[in-house]
Amino acid sequence: DAGVIQSPRHEVTEMGQEVTLRCKPISGHNSLFWYRQTMMRGLELLIYFNNNVPIDDSGMPEDRFSAKMPNASFSTLKIQPSEPRDSAVYFCASSPRAGRYGYTFGSGTRLTVV
Amino acid sequence: QKEVEQNSGPLSVPEGAIASLNCTYSDRGSQSFFWYRQYSGKSPELIMSIYSNGDKEDGRFTAQLNKASQYVSLLIRDSQPSDSATYLCAVNLAKVTGGGNKLTFGTGTQLKVEL
Numbered sequence: 001d002a003g004v005i006q007s008p009r010h011e012v013t014e015m016g017q018e019v020t021l022r023c024k025p026i027s028g029h030n031s032l033f034w035y036r037q038t039m040m041r042g043l044e045l046l047i048y049f050n051n052n053v054p055i056d057d058s059g060m061p062e063d064r065f066s067a068k069m070p071n072a073s074f075s076t077l078k079i080q081p082s083e084p085r086d087s088a089v090y091f092c093a094s095s096p097r098a099g100r101y102g103y104t105f106g107s108g109t110r111l112t113v114v
Numbered sequence: 115q116k117e118v119e120q121n122s123g124p125l126s127v128p129e130g131a132i133a134s135l136n137c138t139y140s141d142r143g144s145q146s147f148f149w150y151r152q153y154s155g156k157s158p159e160l161i162m163s164i165y166s167n168g169d170k171e172d173g174r175f176t177a178q179l180n181k182a183s184q185y186v187s188l189l190i191r192d193s194q195p196s197d198s199a200t201y202l203c204a205v206n207l208a209k210v211t212g213g214g215n216k217l218t219f220g221t222g223t224q225l226k227v228e229l
Contacts, residue, residue, distance in 0.1 A: 031215050033217075043219040045217075045218075050215060091158075100146060102217070104160070105157040
């Protein structure tokens, strides 16, 4: 299995631009999670899906952030408009059933907003 | 009080020694506990899981859980320089919505194994 695949690996964009991060979970995993990691705040859960349905988006910082999971093999996290304070590493993770099995993380997308 | 708390370190141990990493959590009803290792610039990697009180051993790693004290630890025996990383504790807190799939992570403890 190729693991959780994220793209792009690095993204540098100007303030105000739209940014779209992509994730392909491990086949057969029915839970998908988007996390953001910074030095100051550590790993923060933004949103998670079970069977393609958003379950908890309480971690989404504000309306500028949105996430979709149109099918079991693809999810996007969009930031529009982006701001410098959005600069962080964004991780996608998947799990067959996280409460029991833990997550497998993707390699992450390092986002820099200038 | 943070929901999952770890000492940020750095924790420095000499090569060959035992490294002891600790984690406390706030929710007494929590059932599942995990340790992740994260090398600098890399993603977190699951190394241990534990669900019952007591010890669980896997190679040089031992996870210890004490639900009464709301405490989980990770011991690394015969520490190697390659063990130098940040270790994240994650807990499936009982007071979650949506079926309990959500893990809450501590901020991690940086471990340095010195030659």
